[in-house]
Amino acid sequence: MSDAAPSTRRGRGTRAGLDTEAIVAAARGLDPDELTMQEVATALGVDRKALNHHVTDRESLLELLAIDAVRARFDAVDLDLGESWQDACRAYAENMWHSLVDTGQWLAYFRFTSPSDLALAGPAEVIAERMLAAGLDRVTVSRAMHLLVTICRGFAQDAVIGAREGGHPQIEALRATFAAERQGYPALRDLVDARVDDNGAAQFAFDLDAFIAAIERLAP
Incomplete structure (x- = not known):
C-alpha cells in the first residue's frame, strides 16, 4: 500500500x-x-x-479580466452626470476614456458583453433616457452611443500605444514619412507641425464637442 x-x-x-x-x-x-x-x-x-x-475559454477569461480592470477604475470615481444628456455624455466619456487607458495591457481584450458585466451600464442608461426624453429616436440614440464609445476606445488605444512608443503612433509615422519624402504635401506638413502633443486631451475635447454638436442637430 x-x-x-x-x-x-x-x-x-x-x-x-x-x-x-x-x-x-x-x-x-x-x-x-x-x-x-x-x-x-x-x-x-x-x-x-x-x-x-x-x-x-482563455478568450472569455481575458475579457473578464479586462472588464474587472475597467470596473475598478470606473467605480473609483464619483461620477457627476449633470442635468442634461450633453452633461452626461461629457462626464461618461471622460471617465470611460481614462478608465480604458488605465487598463493598460488589458485594453485589447475589453469587450462590451452584457450590462451585468459592466459598471459603465448605469451611466449609459442615464444618457439613453435623457436622449430619448429630448426627442431623439431609438435608432439615433443607439448609433450615437455606439459612436461615443468608439471615440473613447479609439483614444484610449492611441494613448496606450503612444505611452509604449513615445508618442502618438499615427502622428509620429506621418512626421517620419514627410521627413523622408522631403517634398510635396505642404498643407499636410503644416497640419502635422501645428499639432500640439498633449497626450490627446485637446483632440479628445474637440471630438467630444463635435459629437455633441452633431447629435444636437439631429434632435427635433
Whole structure:
C-alpha cells in the first residue's frame, strides 16, 4: 500500500469551491500575453476542467479580466452626470476614456458583453433616457452611443500605444514619412507641425464637442 500523501488538488465543477470572482482574482496579477487556463487552475489548486464551469475559454477569461480592470477604475470615481444628456455624455466619456487607458495591457481584450458585466451600464442608461426624453429616436440614440464609445476606445488605444512608443503612433509615422519624402504635401506638413502633443486631451475635447454638436442637430 502506498504511503503517498493524497493530492491537494480539488475536483471539478462547483465542488471545487470556485466562482467567477475567485478565478478573476487568481488571474488578475498574471501577464495577459502569457496567461493560460492551466496557469490559473494551478494557482487555484484545481483541475483545469473545473474552470470551464465558469469560464469557457482563455478568450472569455481575458475579457473578464479586462472588464474587472475597467470596473475598478470606473467605480473609483464619483461620477457627476449633470442635468442634461450633453452633461452626461461629457462626464461618461471622460471617465470611460481614462478608465480604458488605465487598463493598460488589458485594453485589447475589453469587450462590451452584457450590462451585468459592466459598471459603465448605469451611466449609459442615464444618457439613453435623457436622449430619448429630448426627442431623439431609438435608432439615433443607439448609433450615437455606439459612436461615443468608439471615440473613447479609439483614444484610449492611441494613448496606450503612444505611452509604449513615445508618442502618438499615427502622428509620429506621418512626421517620419514627410521627413523622408522631403517634398510635396505642404498643407499636410503644416497640419502635422501645428499639432500640439498633449497626450490627446485637446483632440479628445474637440471630438467630444463635435459629437455633441452633431447629435444636437439631429434632435427635433
